[in-house]
Amino acid sequence: MVGKLVQLNIVRESLPEADVVRVSGELDISSSPALREELTEVARGGRNVILDLADLRFMDSTGLSVIIAALKRLRERSLDLLLCAPQPPVRRTLEICGLDEIITIRPTEADTLDHLRSLSAG
Amino acid sequence: MDERTDTCTLAASPQAPARARQFLAERLAAWGQRDLLAEAILGLSELVTNAFLHGGGDITVVVTLGTALRVAVHDSGAGQPAVRQYSSTATTGRGLHLVDSLSDRWGTTPDGTGKWVWFEQDLVAAAPAPAADAGEPPAAQASPLRSTGPGGSGPKLVRRDAA
Numbered sequence: 001m002v003g004k005l006v007q008l009n010i011v012r013e014s015l016p017e018a019d020v021v022r023v024s025g026e027l028d029i030s031s032s033p034a035l036r037e038e039l040t041e042v043a044r045g046g047r048n049v050i051l052d053l054a055d056l057r058f059m060d061s062t063g064l065s066v067i068i069a070a071l072k073r074l075r076e077r078s079l080d081l082l083l084c085a086p087q088p089p090v091r092r093t094l095e096i097c098g099l100d101e102i103i104t105i106r107p108t109e110a111d112t113l114d115h116l117r118s119l120s121a122g
Numbered sequence: 123m124d125e126r127t128d129t130c131t132l133a134a135s136p137q138a139p140a141r142a143r144q145f146l147a148e149r150l151a152a153w154g155q156r157d158l159l160a161e162a163i164l165g166l167s168e169l170v171t172n173a174f175l176h177g178g179g180d181i182t183v184v185v186t187l188g189t190a191l192r193v194a195v196h197d198s199g200a201g202q203p204a205v206r207q208y209s210s211t212a213t214t215g216r217g218l219h220l221v222d223s224l225s226d227r228w229g230t231t232p233d234g235t236g237k238w239v240w241f242e243q244d245l246v247a248a249a250p251a252p253a254a255d256a257g258e259p260p261a262a263q264a265s266p267l268r269s270t271g272p273g274g275s276g277p278k279l280v281r282r283d284a285a
Contacts, residue, residue: 026140026143028140029136029171029174030136030137030139058143058163060139060164060167060168060171060217060220061168061217061219061220064216065216088160089160089164092164093220096219097219
């Protein structure tokens with residue numbers, strides 16, 4: 001009955017506007033330490049961070065905890081964490097816990113980059 | 123009443139929530155209840171995570187489909203869970219808040235070896251099933267879509283409200 005379990009894949013790319021972290025798979029208690037480590041490391045870069053959720057199929061409250069910890073760490077340094085492209089199940093988790101009210105969530109990564117450019121231009 | 127049930131026992135480990143989700147997804151697919159999947163999977167993931175973090179011993183998952191979908195998780199811990207108040211920037215404490223939001227009912231039932239934590243989702247009145255779905259036949263034309271009250275023939279169920 002128990003087949004191969006889906007892991008979380010994490011890819012980081014440094015763009016002119018921000019450091020982008022793209023995650024795919026499922027984010028729960030077994031996979032969240034890897035993302036926690038990645039976001040802790042990327043936060044040391046002193047730049048805004050975009051977490052691209054387009055290929056994330058599942059996230060529970062453990063994943064929310066990782067996102068909130070990274071958000072706090074970045075905002076302490078006057079930087080920001082922005083989310084983009086959450087799919088319906090992930091968006092639901094974000095909304096139920098009110099995270100959509102305290103964090104910027106944009107529909108696509110390109111849109112998020114535009115948003116950051118407009119902020120820095122303004 | 124046509125009621126279906128299945129059980130899965132998992133070693134307490136960080137992988138237990140993912141294995142439990144897989145088990146539930148397979149059951150709901152086989153029972154033609156994909157509409158309930160997203161909420162049930164998330165609720166189960168929260169309960170199994172709590173059982174791993176705060177419970178003890180093996181984790182047992184029982185899923186039952188009758189007039190409602192019932193998902194129950196057993197661990198050997200004696201402590202009773204409670205919804206915590208949390209601020210929007212707190213990093214923990216959201217698990218049972220999610221379960222409370224996603225389910226129609228939830229609660230805990232201590233037993234001699236630990237406790238059950240469970241939630242139920244009432245079945246939504248289904249639109250006519252798509253003819254192309256070649257899976258198992260849909261559940262027996264559901265009778266009244268309401269639970270017949272707490273407990274039924276099972277153990278007494280205690281709803282615990284937010285502390």
